[in-house]
Amino acid sequence: MPNDDQESWVRVKARLRTEVGDDVFSSWFGRMELEGIDEGGVRLSVPTRFLKSWIQSHYAEKVLTCWQADRSEVGRIELIVRSAVLKTTAQPKPKVEPALAMHGENRPHNGNGMSRPIPVGDAAVHEALGGSPLDARLTFDSFVVGRSNTLAQAAAKQVAAARRTDPVMFNPLYIHAGVGLGKTHLLQAITWAGNAGGERKVLYLTAEKFMYGFVAALRAQNAIAFKEALRGIGVLVIDDLQFLQGKSTQAEFCHTLNALIDAGRQVVIASDRPPSELESLDERVRSRLAGGLVVEMGGLGEELRLEILKARVQAARAHHPTFDVPLPVLGYIAKTVTHNGRDLEGALNRLLAHSKLTGQSVTMEMAEREVKDLIRPQEPKRVKIEDIQRIVARQYNVSRSDLLSSRRTANVVRPRQVAMYLAKTLTLRSLPEIGRRFGGRDHTTVLHAVRKIEGLVGNDVTLSEEIEILKRQLQE
Numbered sequence: 104m105p106n107d108d109q110e111s112w113v114r115v116k117a118r119l120r121t122e123v124g125d126d127v128f129s130s131w132f133g134r135m136e137l138e139g140i141d142e143g144g145v146r147l148s149v150p151t152r153f154l155k156s157w158i159q160s161h162y163a164e165k166v167l168t169c170w171q172a173d174r175s176e177v178g179r180i181e182l183i184v185r186s187a188v189l190k191t192t193a194q195p196k197p198k199v200e201p202a203l204a205m206h207g208e209n210r211p212h213n214g215n216g217m218s219r220p221i222p223v224g225d226a227a228v229h230e231a232l233g234g235s236p237l238d239a240r241l242t243f244d245s246f247v248v249g250r251s252n253t254l255a256q257a258a259a260k261q262v263a264a265a266r267r268t269d270p271v272m273f274n275p276l277y278i279h280a281g282v283g284l285g286k287t288h289l290l291q292a293i294t295w296a297g298n299a300g301g302e303r304k305v306l307y308l309t310a311e312k313f314m315y316g317f318v319a320a321l322r323a324q325n326a327i328a329f330k331e332a333l334r335g336i337g338v339l340v341i342d343d344l345q346f347l348q349g350k351s352t353q354a355e356f357c358h359t360l361n362a363l364i365d366a367g368r369q370v371v372i373a374s375d376r377p378p379s380e381l382e383s384l385d386e387r388v389r390s391r392l393a394g395g396l397v398v399e400m401g402g403l404g405e406e407l408r409l410e411i412l413k414a415r416v417q418a419a420r421a422h423h424p425t426f427d428v429p430l431p432v433l434g435y436i437a438k439t440v441t442h443n444g445r446d447l448e449g450a451l452n453r454l455l456a457h458s459k460l461t462g463q464s465v466t467m468e469m470a471e472r473e474v475k476d477l478i479r480p481q482e483p484k485r486v487k488i489e490d491i492q493r494i495v496a497r498q499y500n501v502s503r504s505d506l507l508s509s510r511r512t513a514n515v516v517r518p519r520q521v522a523m524y525l526a527k528t529l530t531l532r533s534l535p536e537i538g539r540r541f542g543g544r545d546h547t548t549v550l551h552a553v554r555k556i557e558g559l560v561g562n563d564v565t566l567s568e569e570i571e572i573l574k575r576q577l578q579e
């Protein structure tokens with residue numbers, strides 16, 4: 104894709120973020136990608152149908168005007184759902200299905216992963232409880248374990264293997280990680296394995312499906328049946344919790360969570376952030392979520408990326424026996440395509456497509472050409488408010504609880520203001536959220552602190568150096 108287009112996209116996203124605010128932006132537009140621009144039309148993609156219809160009905164005009172502000176010739180926006188399987192940009196979609204299937208066995212896509220029908224009559228409720236579609240490739244067998252995900256995988260396996268009579272060891276199991284680092288893979292693996300065991304009904308729902316299901320059930324005036332049926336399941340697996348929106352849905356989620364946990368049923372949740380950072384959720388829900396086992400999966404290191412690539416080539420050969428990727432090429436991809444598992448998959452899909460379409464063997468030269476645009480600069484590290492508090496406290500020799508306390512002595516006030524300032528400048532958190540995370544302070548207090556430090560750094564060399572050092576520590 105031309106650089107100009109990418110640059111426009113960066114500006115359009117920034118404009119959208121300013122217009123709708125950080126929270127709305129990250130909920131609805133965070134996973135939107137530019138697919139291409141031609142003849143006055145812009146093609147954008149999102150990962151799910153739900154996102155597509157939500158954006159179309161709520162933000163179509165806004166997206167268009169943001170584009171037009173950057174490029175007046177843009178006359179229309181086309182929004183598509185991108186395929187999770189074959190995500191090649193600017194490539195004709197080759198007929199090489201199934202792309203990179205990871206298993207020789209050809210398990211069908213099962214719409215709900217459950218063997219028995221749900222005993223609820225209403226179609227909306229039934230659909231709501233039908234679970235989100237499962238990808239037959241996302242199993243424990245195909246999940247490669249490395250340093251960053253050992254604990255999450257072990258916990259997931261334990262949950263999947265537990266029998267109905269076993270005591271629930273950690274509830275909920277809450278897995279968080281950045282985009283494309285294997286959360287969905289692990290959650291679907293639990294669902295496949297748990298349902299194969301047959302003892303407990305495992306229901307996998309995206310948060311979007313939960314919202315959609317609940318709203319649909321409400322419309323069908325069958326919310327009670329929905330709740331009852333949902334509470335009747337053994338393991339509830341909810342993916343992408345950060346997308347849970349709306350007060351009534353959250354209240355329902357909270358009830359469901361409490362009901363399931365209190366009844367000794369297992370709940371498994373994945374999100375792109377820890378419970379404490381799910382700002383739109385009620386404090387009680389967040390603490391309930393944090394009360395189980397919270398596991399973070401880190402980035403995929405180079406070694407793990409190489410192992411994933413090897414496993415995928417191996418799996419692809421079940422369907423495409425002549426497909427081979429020399430080890431140095433795999434090493435090159437593992438080294439350069441660092442972003443996430445989805446990009447690794449994309450890289451191999453391109454090589455597969457290319458070699459199938461042209462009949463050529465995969466070479467380093469082909470790989471360099473095909474994966475060029477997947478080599479992205481490393482994203483800056485995501486800074487957490489807890490880390491800011493910890494590092495500032497250490498720097499100024501006070502305790503973290505001092506920073507959160509109501510003490511107003513000078514040795515605590517300045518570090519607290521610095522920490523709030525850093526929270527505002529290094530994270531996307533809103534002023535009220537920062538206030539809440541600093542001992543329940545009002546957003547005007549945070550604003551005052553931010554302005555105070557902003558005013559001082561221009562004149563106070565020592566303070567500005569201290570802040571630079573803190574920033575470096577937090578971002579390295």
Ligand SMILES: Nc1ncnc2c1ncn2[C@@H]1O[C@H](COP(=O)(O)OP(=O)(O)OP(=O)(O)O)[C@@H](O)[C@H]1O
Pocket residue numbers: 241245246247248249252280281282283284285286287288289343375411443444445448
């Ligand atoms: N440890 C792993 N072993 C094998 N494949 C992996 C692993 N981690 C990630 N992947 C692959 O990377 C791709 C992206 O993973 P997945 O969809 O699970 O990410 P995610 O964390 O749910 O992302 P998102 O935040 O966008 O929902 C998938 O194809 C998945 O199979």
